Amino acid sequence: MSMRRRRHSSLISLLLALTLLLSVSAAAFGEEAAPKAQIELKGEAELNWVCGEPWHEPGFTAADAEGKSRTADVTVEGEVIPWRPGDYELRYVLAEGDEVLAEAARLVHVEAQILPETVQPPKGTICLTFDDGPCAYTEEALEVLGRYGVKATFFIVANQTKYLHLLPKILEQGHTLGIHCYDHRSYEWLYKNERNYFTDLMTAQEIVYQYTGQYAHVVRFPGGSRTASFLAATFPGGYEEMYRVMRDAGVRVYDWNVQPESSTKTTEGTFIDFSNPKEPYEYAVVLQHDARLFSVKALESMIEWALGEGYTFAALDETYPEVHFE
Numbered sequence: 296m297s298m299r300r301r302r303h304s305s306l307i308s309l310l311l312a313l314t315l316l317l318s319v320s321a322a323a324f325g326e327e328a329a330p331k332a333q334i335e336l337k338g339e340a341e342l343n344w345v346c347g348e349p350w351h352e353p354g355f356t357a358a359d360a361e362g363k364s365r366t367a368d369v370t371v372e373g374e375v376i377p378w379r380p381g382d383y384e385l386r387y388v389l390a391e392g393d394e395v396l397a398e399a400a401r402l403v404h405v406e407a408q409i410l411p412e413t414v415q416p417p418k419g420t421i422c423l424t425f426d427d428g429p430c431a432y433t434e435e436a437l438e439v440l441g442r443y444g445v446k447a448t449f450f451i452v453a454n455q456t457k458y459l460h461l462l463p464k465i466l467e468q469g470h471t472l473g474i475h476c477y478d479h480r481s482y483e484w485l486y487k488n489e490r491n492y493f494t495d496l497m498t499a500q501e502i503v504y505q506y507t508g509q510y511a512h513v514v515r516f517p518g519g520s521r522t523a524s525f526l527a528a529t530f531p532g533g534y535e536e537m538y539r540v541m542r543d544a545g546v547r548v549y550d551w552n553v554q555p556e557s558s559t560k561t562t563e564g565t566f567i568d569f570s571n572p573k574e575p576y577e578y579a580v581v582l583q584h585d586a587r588l589f590s591v592k593a594l595e596s597m598i599e600w601a602l603g604e605g606y607t608f609a610a611l612d613e614t615y616p617e618v619h620f621e
């Protein structure tokens with residue numbers, strides 16, 4: 296570099312330094328200190344979220360330069376997908392036309408749940424499961440189970456508001472509360488894509504939490520996992536990946552391997568089917584519906600028979616091996 300060029304560049308540096316000095320003093324004399332619109336985040340600007348728990352925006356407030364509330368005018372850009380581990384950025388913007396008056400950002404780390412390892416139950420374990428409640432016959436099922444000290448699992452449909460008061464009762468009696476769905480609507484809608492399915496699941500979790508203060512960790516697909524084949528097909532890794540995504544969201548999936556209601560749809564037929572297994576039960580997950588009175592009516596004789604045969608009843612929890620058709 297020539298002497299002349301060097302002198303030239305130091306002149307530029309000097310000018311730059313002067314400009315900086317001027318702007319700093321302008322700030323010091325209050326030009327920058329004029330009140331500005333502001334967005335204030337409630338909760339942390341960076342936070343961890345448990346995968347599978349319904350996302351709740353912690354909230355924010357906004358005010359314009361005069362201190363007047365503008366909270367209602369803030370738009371939130373970005374989205375947290377609470378059933379998928381990952382980092383999500385939310386941007387909060389208060390704008391007027393094209394001019395951004397204020398903005399803020401939040402970083403949400405959605406962290407996969409780590410479920411306990413499963414343990415093979417002792418040979419001869421029977422897990423009774425009831426789908427489609429809570430409903431008019433749930434209390435009758437609870438009464439019979441309670442009388443024999445038998446623990447079972449209830450896969451509930453969470454939009455049945457009339458009977459949701461039974462949810463805490465199910466837990467208090469030592470049973471497991473699992474999720475069937477929020478709305479037993481068309482399978483076509485439910486299994487169309489991940490978003491539909493998990494939106495339904497998150498809504499059900501929300502309701503279970505409202506009524507019991509805890510989330511469910513066991514799930515049964517409406518129609519079973521075979522019906523969920525449409526959903527499984529949306530994952531590159533098929534069923535295996537779908538089940539892993541579910542576990543990340545804190546739930547294990549249980550189909551069934553005994554279905555005593557199916558052949559006759561009578562109390563007697565349900566009992567006969569159940570009490571004549573081809574092979575002795577090793578780890579039986581029995582599908583029943585508390586929404587079917589004939590099935591609830593079979594419960595007493597089923598329990599009497601199984602206890603007489605030396606079987607043990609247990610409520611499923613996330614330590615029980617998942618049972619899948621596929």
Ligand SMILES: [Zn+2]
Pocket residue numbers: 426427475479517518
């Ligand atoms: Zn069902």
